[in-house]
Amino acid sequence: MSSDSTLSSALADALRAAGASTVLLPADAGFREELRVFNLHTRHDPDVVVAARSAEDVAAALRVAQEREVPVTALGLGHGVLADTEGGIAISTRGLASVQLDLDDRVVRVGAGTPWKEVVETVTPHGLAVLCGSSPEVGVVGYVLGGGMGPIARSYGFTADHIRSIEIVTPADGLVVASADSNPELFWALRGGGKLGFGVVTAVTLHAFPIETIYGGGLFYGTEDVKAVLDAFSSWSAALPVTASASIAIMNLPPLPELPEPLRGRYVAHLRFASVDDADEAEEVLAPMRAVATPLIDAVGVLPYSQIGLIHNDPTEPMPGNEGGMLLTSLRQETIDTLYSVFGPGAQLPLVGIEIRTLGGRLAEQPLEPNAVSGRDAAYSVFVLGAPVPELLDTAVPQAIGAVFAALEPWRADELLINFVGRANGPDVLDRVWRPEVVERLHALRRAADPNGILAGPRAGVLTR
Numbered sequence: 123m124s125s126d127s128t129l130s131s132a133l134a135d136a137l138r139a140a141g142a143s144t145v146l147l148p149a150d151a152g153f154r155e156e157l158r159v160f161n162l163h164t165r166h167d168p169d170v171v172v173a174a175r176s177a178e179d180v181a182a183a184l185r186v187a188q189e190r191e192v193p194v195t196a197l198g199l200g201h202g203v204l205a206d207t208e209g210g211i212a213i214s215t216r217g218l219a220s221v222q223l224d225l226d227d228r229v230v231r232v233g234a235g236t237p238w239k240e241v242v243e244t245v246t247p248h249g250l251a252v253l254c255g256s257s258p259e260v261g262v263v264g265y266v267l268g269g270g271m272g273p274i275a276r277s278y279g280f281t282a283d284h285i286r287s288i289e290i291v292t293p294a295d296g297l298v299v300a301s302a303d304s305n306p307e308l309f310w311a312l313r314g315g316g317k318l319g320f321g322v323v324t325a326v327t328l329h330a331f332p333i334e335t336i337y338g339g340g341l342f343y344g345t346e347d348v349k350a351v352l353d354a355f356s357s358w359s360a361a362l363p364v365t366a367s368a369s370i371a372i373m374n375l376p377p378l379p380e381l382p383e384p385l386r387g388r389y390v391a392h393l394r395f396a397s398v399d400d401a402d403e404a405e406e407v408l409a410p411m412r413a414v415a416t417p418l419i420d421a422v423g424v425l426p427y428s429q430i431g432l433i434h435n436d437p438t439e440p441m442p443g444n445e446g447g448m449l450l451t452s453l454r455q456e457t458i459d460t461l462y463s464v465f466g467p468g469a470q471l472p473l474v475g476i477e478i479r480t481l482g483g484r485l486a487e488q489p490l491e492p493n494a495v496s497g498r499d500a501a502y503s504v505f506v507l508g509a510p511v512p513e514l515l516d517t518a519v520p521q522a523i524g525a526v527f528a529a530l531e532p533w534r535a536d537e538l539l540i541n542f543v544g545r546a547n548g549p550d551v552l553d554r555v556w557r558p559e560v561v562e563r564l565h566a567l568r569r570a571a572d573p574n575g576i577l578a579g580p581r582a583g584v585l586t587r
């Protein structure tokens with residue numbers, strides 16, 4: 123046995139002695155399964171995994187980590203990991219997955235490790251909707267800790283604006299509930315700033331809304347129409363009513379057989395639209411975009427909320443990725459021209475696509491209980507996804523994403539959305555997500571919750587502050 127594995131075994135023994143129910147070492151069956159991620163470019167190599175089944179398991183792991191000064195990583199479902207894990211204790215939250223709907227209060231308590239689709243499946247038979255993101259595969263807790271901006275976000279705001287309470291185990295205080303009445307400062311920080319590493323969240327309770335259907339879906343436009351559609355999107359999106367949300371993605375689609383034939387191997391624009399208005403009103407709002415060109419595919423109509431994932435049609439199978447995000451103050455004709463000159467048809471950049479989401483509406487308003495969500499003053503979010511080619515992800519892809527951002531620099535807004543940044547944003551990304559005074563407030567609260575800095579957070583750099 124190497125000294126490393128002797129140390130890991132001693133750590134595992136200490137965790138079991140402290141009461142952690144399922145402790146796994148690299149040689150144990152189930153170790154790799156607990157580290158499963160959506161983004162296959164992530165490398166999680168902890169010494170030990172605590173597969174949490176309860177808040178007590180989490181508390182035991184944090185006690186041992188504090189005593190032994192061992193770093194801890196909280197694992198969600200791996201859609202937005204900003205740094206690899208090397209050594210230490212990883213606390214997997216998959217075993218905490220649960221969904222409890224309270225119909226009287228119209229709230230749903232969701233255990234960590236639960237994907238949105240399980241919550242959507244629970245609430246929609248009751249005529250209710252939850253503010254999930256574009257992909258129902260994404261983990262609820264990671265999503266909410268980063269704010270959460272979904273397909274109907276302009277009408278309802280960030281998902282973090284509709285949280286009743288958060289259950290979290292912190293190194294300083296053990297299991298605490300953060301809500302408007304209990305630990306309000308922590309409640310402010312976790313909703314939007316929660317990925318900085320305050321503790322391990324075990325459950326969130328969020329509001330559900332009486333929405334059965336929306337008017338929404340996607341329109342795909344062929345290569346020759348992309349520029350005209352982008353031109354129209356810049357003015358149309360700026361005038362959207364608060365009842366409507368929209369985004370557009372320009373994509374170089376691979377020639378995959380699972381894609382509809384007209385899209386295979388083509389450079390296309392994908393307009394995503396969702397309105398919470400009546401179908402007639404919504405159709406009228408969308409009409410100018412339908413009139414720009416004849417879409418290759420028009421899949422917009424009345425949609426049961428249970429099918430919300432069809433609006434964006436995000437990939438559901440794990441793949442390697444690197445990505446980056448930026449916020450814009452406006453989307454002018456010049457911005458579109460610039461974007462098109464950088465990533466037009468035939469562009470040789472190793473990118474899958476560039477997505478532009480329209481902000482504003484309720485996203486611009488602080489909720490009644492203010493929170494740490496950033497980016498409320500920005501007008502658009504830009505998200506750039508690199509080609510899923512492992513050998514390009516650390517070099518050519520970040521360079522290409524950097525080139526897109528450099529071109530868009532004249533319209534750059536302050537702040538970033540943490541759920542839309544990636545490794546391509548660079549190592550100091552966290553300091554640029556919020557305004558400096560908000561960063562300071564978050565770090566002061568984080569230091570109170572984790573005085574010894576054992577929670578690595580998304581970046582080791584978090585620990586130095």
Ligand SMILES: Cc1cc2nc3c(=O)[nH]c(=O)nc-3n(C[C@H](O)[C@H](O)[C@H](O)COP(=O)(O)OP(=O)(O)OC[C@H]3O[C@@H](n4cnc5c(N)ncnc54)[C@H](O)[C@@H]3O)c2cc1C
Nearest residue numbers: 196198199200201202203255256261264265270271323541
């Ligand atoms: C296909 C796809 C579509 C997406 N669509 C949207 C969208 O529409 N809107 C949007 O806002 N975002 C979107 N995202 C981003 C996504 O919301 C974030 O990446 C989110 O963090 C994913 O949650 P996760 O469980 O996979 O977290 P992970 O990637 O596993 O974790 C992300 C971070 O959160 C921390 N974390 C996770 N769980 C806990 C916990 N229980 N306690 C403490 N810390 C924890 C981790 O330590 C890590 O630092 C999308 C991502 C993908 C891949």
